[in-house]
Amino acid sequence: MDDRASTLALLLQAAYRYAHTLTGNQDDAQDLVHEGWLRVVERHGSTPDKALLFRVIRNLQIDRYRHSQRFPSESFDEQRLVGLTVEEECALSAADDRLLAAGLARLRRVEREALFLSVIEGYTAEEIARLTDSTRGTVLSLIHRSRLKLRRWLLSDEGRDLKLVASNRGVRS
């Protein structure tokens, strides 16, 4: 793979992680990245910047969410995220990761998004506010609340039980 292809692959991976944060499942995330990527390439050339691609993906997801609200053939349910797909379960080899995934699924979408953009993508609160059309204060509050919720979940009885079940499953297999 040449330099350009490697750069684009990294960009697509980042876009996919972001889309996964927004949608909570692999299939929707892949669709979102695919559609967003084509739109960006058609309009802005084949070397778009990350912020632009993220914005397009975010807008697409908002449109899809609205569409699902108007035409509720398949309703969007954040709790759906709690039940991970078989592929996702297989991918999460460590019990810790499974526990963390369940914790992330319990966050609100906006909390998950702010936490992802801050911790994984390294954006500042100001940049996240601009990207998500919010205020810096709101973003800081979202990040703080999501960290707090995640920590509580990881230490909760329910969380510990889930980890135990996952560990046992790992031992059996």
Place this chain on the structure above:
Amino acid sequence: MTELDKRLRRYYQQTKLSAENIEEFLAAGDAAQKKSDSLAEATRSVADKRDLLEQEATAAAIQTSNSTDAGVGASGQRWTIIRLATAAVLILSLGVFMRLYGSHVERTERTLREVAMNHATRLQLEFHGESLASLDDNMQLLPFSLVLPDRLYEGYDIIGSRYCSLSGNLAAHLKFRESESGRSVSLFVTFLADDLKRIQSERADLDGIGVELWQEGGLFYALAQQS
């Protein structure tokens, strides 16, 4: 970096596209760009051909006039007829083009005036808020999501919005305040309907109101402010 951050990073490192997916997306992107490039090339080529035909028509008309004056033979007369017919067809085509272009100019002018008038009338806003997301949430009748155009991303504060009509389409009228000057700015956003697709980018000054029209991200935008 906290322990939680480390765990999150480890988790997200595992969330990735397969190599096949990446290849598929890149190939689709390349194909989309090639299509877009060839469309642009075709548009350029048609424009070049039109220019060439116009030049040929002018040359033919001049030559016809010269040869008629000189009084040529039968073969010359046949050529004269062919040239005259070609010139007539070209003139007719030009007439049709001018008529279509005229209606386009008229539509653009009408839209520019509509935007300037909407900005100047200062009708009451229906929704107030500092965030585009909250206005977007309130304006549920719009068949699209409100997205800020690139040029308004910085230096403007959102005041509020209302529904309005632009070129017969349901539109959002968003009011901004320019952070530095405090000047009021109106942004109109509507779906890129067929009749608006022809208006690529326009700018005009109408009675002291500067109006700009453009397309971006599948939406049609109009910006109005005091010049």
